[in-house]
Amino acid sequence: MAAPETPAPALIRPALTAVVEGLPASTPFVGPEALERRMGRPLDVRLGANESLFGPSARVVDAMCAAALDIHLYGDPEAFELRAALARHHGLTLDHLVLGSGIDELLGVLVRAYLEPGQLAVMSLGGYPTFAYQVNGQGGGIETVPYRDDKNDIDGLVETARRVGAKLLYLANPDNPSGSCLPASTQLEALARLPPDCLLVLDEAYAEFAPADAIPEISADDPRVIRLRTFSKAHGLAGMRVGYAFGAPETVRPFDRIRNQFGVGRMAQAAALAALGDPGHVASVVAAVAAGREEYAALARELGFTALPSATNFVTIDVGGNACAKIVLAALLEREGVFIRMPGAAPLDRCIRVTVGRPAERAVFAAAFRRVIACL
């Protein structure tokens, strides 16, 4: 009789870092494709991710098809041409600019550059979740301040930053998910009261849609501010992943010590360069979005609701309460195949958030919204 086989010793996974071990295993990022898979059928319209349904410019499409032929070559890790074009566009030098794979990646890089594990960052309660995600991923802590009058409570944010000794203050202006913006003067006053050793992270993903007086003039060499922009919104390049940060060289150049050097590839650079070279397309998108916002506001009034003022490419509509907002969101998705989102925290969680689409998508949404409300 053969001796019983010795069972192989169980193999144990090497330990995660304490920070990552402590993070939730599931992420809050459920894309529309995941919703489609759950429902077992495609969405009719996606108005939940604030994508530009006006699409990219024809010049961008041409540039991308041309770049596809050279896609076997790495892109310039310094992205010299694109940074030079951005420098001209903003009146900066190349040293003020760092590229990233969308603002999402840049938030990660800046958190790793400036936030020690255990240090705190301040943001609005229910603000852009990726900032908190990156802070948590670094082992930092988040202090939140509720929205006030459906806007970022800038005084409350600065006051909280001072009280807790925050290292980062995140402000989205124009804001997601409220759609609101703050006047430039208010932002400059806040900057003057920023506590020492605190960095203002100014996320301006929706800047192109905002009135001019919502975009502050801050010295490009002020070392306490990093501004973030993207090609994902007005330029219609969400699927390509190009964002950039600008600020004082002493503040943003250290990103080069840790960033993914070849992350913004040849195709991304070609697409962004072409997009920057077609300001007419951006202007036409901005004008079309403004018209669509008016249309959504009128639709909200027609149904007895209120649209919050928007400086973005989406409209946040107050439907009167959290329960109602949840029902409307679910009914639009399940009965109508219309994907929208809603803010996740009070007081904005009485609202739904709808991207401004083209007239065709707006008509689909309007008809679906009317049907859903009629059935309540």
Added chain:
Amino acid sequence: MAAPETPAPALIRPALTAVVEGLPASTPFVGPEALERRMGRPLDVRLGANESLFGPSARVVDAMCAAALDIHLYGDPEAFELRAALARHHGLTLDHLVLGSGIDELLGVLVRAYLEPGQLAVMSLGGYPTFAYQVNGQGGGIETVPYRDDKNDIDGLVETARRVGAKLLYLANPDNPSGSCLPASTQLEALARLPPDCLLVLDEAYAEFAPADAIPEISADDPRVIRLRTFSKAHGLAGMRVGYAFGAPETVRPFDRIRNQFGVGRMAQAAALAALGDPGHVASVVAAVAAGREEYAALARELGFTALPSATNFVTIDVGGNACAKIVLAALLEREGVFIRMPGAAPLDRCIRVTVGRPAERAVFAAAFRRVIACL
């Protein structure tokens, strides 16, 4: 007389984290575009970055042009379709797979997931610099082991990992910059001797070019191994940025807690899916590269040098000494406009490293190399 203006107080940059403060301000990543800017003229051929000069498949180009029309939409953050295709390709489940913006980004994610600041990683001296870059960016330390017989000294690596209590052991197989590979059996023996709580990071960027017996069969559920692959080499997608990691779900799924969720965008997913669907293109590239390696070996012999055996899309040629290698590299660049690279550390720094191009690029390189050697 007006009172003299009070000078504005100097604004001080918020402090970097201690880790980032301690990193070098300059990076070792000088792309060929930077060389062109320095020289003030374009390169004739770029054979320094191991790009696939055979280009992407025609199906990939078509898929990319089609995807350009939808580039205003974010990609599926779960990359369901692409991961499903990769799962079929490798005989895995979706849970074994994580995508990233190239292996470079995945190295960063895995280091942040598994290496506490102060912990150590082991790699070959002069191995792939991005691994060390990511370890340093996390505040970890690197222990190096010199190449032995122009191959990774796997016994030395394992022994060092045991001695220093390393958390990560990085092995590129096939290897860059030596071009060598280790038999699967040797890798499996090393895995059996891996110290407890150490993760084997197996970088297989060049796997498609290797003989079958160099790619080990490791249980997909072995929690101690993460394997890394890329679409940048044989598939010709270096400019697009798509890589993937696979391993036991318990080992790789935690990447989802910190990875850039939308980082592999719509275009990248479309391109990779099309590339995976054209194995004939990869096979033709691999065959053409094998022929080119022979040609480079014959060229080296003709000039009195030795080509190291290569399981990759480049050939490392021993030119007899570090001084000679440096002279050849500089002369090729400055006199001939031919961009190649060379290993950075002894004993391999007596070599140059040349990507296998198409026959045309190989002919340019051969003529230039002959001229440079004739002038020595």
